[in-house]
Amino acid sequence: MRRLLFLLPILIVAALVAVFWRGLDPNRDPHALPSALIGKPAPSFDLPGLIEGAPRLQLASFKGKLIAVNFFASWCLPCRAEHPFLKQLSVDLGVPFIGIAWKDEPEAARGFLADLGDPYAATGADESGRTGIDFGITGVPETFLIDGDGIVRFRLAAPITSDALKDELAAAIAKVKP
Amino acid sequence: MRHAFALLAMVWLCLAPALGQEAQLSDPKLEQRARDLSKEIRCVVCQSQSVADSDADIAREVRGIIREQIAAGKSDQDIRDYLVARYGDFVLFDPPFKAATYVLWLGPLAVLAIGGIGVVVYFRRRAQEPLARAAELSAEEQSRVERLLHDGTDGGA
Numbered sequence: 001m002r003r004l005l006f007l008l009p010i011l012i013v014a015a016l017v018a019v020f021w022r023g024l025d026p027n028r029d030p031h032a033l034p035s036a037l038i039g040k041p042a043p044s045f046d047l048p049g050l051i052e053g054a055p056r057l058q059l060a061s062f063k064g065k066l067i068a069v070n071f072f073a074s075w076c077l078p079c080r081a082e083h084p085f086l087k088q089l090s091v092d093l094g095v096p097f098i099g100i101a102w103k104d105e106p107e108a109a110r111g112f113l114a115d116l117g118d119p120y121a122a123t124g125a126d127e128s129g130r131t132g133i134d135f136g137i138t139g140v141p142e143t144f145l146i147d148g149d150g151i152v153r154f155r156l157a158a159p160i161t162s163d164a165l166k167d168e169l170a171a172a173i174a175k176v177k178p
Numbered sequence: 179m180r181h182a183f184a185l186l187a188m189v190w191l192c193l194a195p196a197l198g199q200e201a202q203l204s205d206p207k208l209e210q211r212a213r214d215l216s217k218e219i220r221c222v223v224c225q226s227q228s229v230a231d232s233d234a235d236i237a238r239e240v241r242g243i244i245r246e247q248i249a250a251g252k253s254d255q256d257i258r259d260y261l262v263a264r265y266g267d268f269v270l271f272d273p274p275f276k277a278a279t280y281v282l283w284l285g286p287l288a289v290l291a292i293g294g295i296g297v298v299v300y301f302r303r304r305a306q307e308p309l310a311r312a313a314e315l316s317a318e319e320q321s322r323v324e325r326l327l328h329d330g331t332d333g334g335a
Contacts, residue, residue, distance in 0.1 A: 031225055036266035103235070129239055136264035138222040138236060 027164065035144075035155040036136055042069075042146045043134035047124030050101055050109055057098070057124025064148045066176055068097045068169075070120070071132055073104040074112035076140045082159035083112075087119035089160060093173055095145075096121035102140050103129040143169070147176050200238065203245055212245045215254050218271050219244070219261060228271065 022028065037043075047057045070086065072079040090097045099120035101109035106125045113123070126132055135144060138157060145154035154172035156165060203209040213230060219240060221232035229237040229244075240261070247257045258270065267273045275283050315323070325331065 033222060033268055034266065036262070036264060103239075133239060133243065133264060136222075136266075 032157065033138065035152065035157075037144075037152040038155065040152060041150050042144065042152045043131070045100075045124070045126075045131045045134070047100065047126055047131060048106075050099070050106055050113075050123035050125045051118075052110075054123070057100070057122055059146075059150065062098070062146070063150065066095055066148060066173070067121075067146050068093075068095045069100060069135075069144045069146060070097050071100050071102045071126075071135070071137055071140050071142045072109075072112075073102050073140045074108040075104065078159040079112075079141045080116070081161050082141050083116045083119070085161055085166075087117065089166060089169075090119055090121075092166075093170055095173055097143075099123040100131060101125050101127075102132040102137070103127065145169070145172055145176065200241065201245070203249055208248050209245075211254065212241070212248050215248075215257060216241050216244050219258075220269050220271055222265055222269060 023030075042059060044059050045057065046059075049055055049057055068090070072083070086097055097120050099113075099118075099122070101112075101123065103126070104112075106127065109123075109125060113120075124131075132140075135142070141159050143156045143160060144152055147153050153176050154169070156169060158165060160166055160169060203212060216230040217228050219229045221227045221229045221234055221237040221240075223234045223236050224232045227237075229240045243260075244257055247260065252260075261269045267279065273279050273282065
């Protein structure tokens with residue numbers, strides 16, 4: 001017992017080193033919030049199509065398919081940074097990206113896609129922002145992975161502009177795909 | 179006087195955005211409820227601010243939702259549940275006591291208990307130690323102590 005007590009300070013120091021080491025990790029974001037929706041059914045949505053003449057954007061129509069739902073806005077600078085990567089990302093990952101223009105005038109969002117290209121398999125306009133709130137987004141861009149059963153499997157609350165984030169998304173997809 | 183008034187107006191203009199020029203509920207009682215509730219909801223972007231204090235887009239949105247639901251006759255708890263379902267317990271400044279938050283609530287008590295045990299053990303040991311040490315004196319040391327105590331001369335050493 002005495003001898004074990006002698007080890008106690010060493011153990012405490014080791015535990016503190018582990019905690020501080022984790023704190024020093026440059027990839028760790030102390031403000032990151034885990035999504036409350038992981039493992040739960042994605043909030044159902046039924047939004048007007050963004051592109052004129054396009055059908056409404058409904059979650060139900062993607063049943064049986066793995067999709068990446070990407071919230072964006074024309075007024076959001078990080079979205080502009082992320083946008084050029086999305087098309088290649090969709091091809092590389094083999095997952096269709098669904099774009100939802102969050103709290104954006106449809107006209108402005110259409111202009112954004114006309115200027116920078118449209119990487120999305122389908123788009124919808126969430127002008128009121130309530131679909132975004134249903135998903136618990138803290139801002140744009142955010143990307144949610146929704147499996148064929150409509151369950152949210154993964155969320156990235158950041159523009160996917162680095163290989164590290166792309167790898168994270170790819171790893172999440174690999175886990176979901178049979 | 180006129181200058182003072184202009185100054186006051188300018189100060190008011192600076193403060194006005196923070197006070198919120200957003201649509202308010204017409205019933206002051208309901209508006210007060212909305213304000214009280216928004217003080218206990220955390221802004222998920224700024225994190226250490228409540229949505230009542232924050233000027234972030236999302237905070238404004240959440241204030242709007244709170245007003246809307248109060249106007250629709252929802253209870254405060256309904257609104258809390260609505261936000262927790264979307265953002266998790268983190269949005270509440272006063273998180274509920276449940277399995278996921280045991281560490282949060284009980285952690286400080288556990289640290290206090292460990293410290294308390296340490297203090298008790300320390301004082302107990304200290305209370306026992308002088309006796310233990312006295313018993314360890316050799317016969318020679320013992321007689322030297324007695325000599326010192328009796329006539330203050332130290333014959334030895």
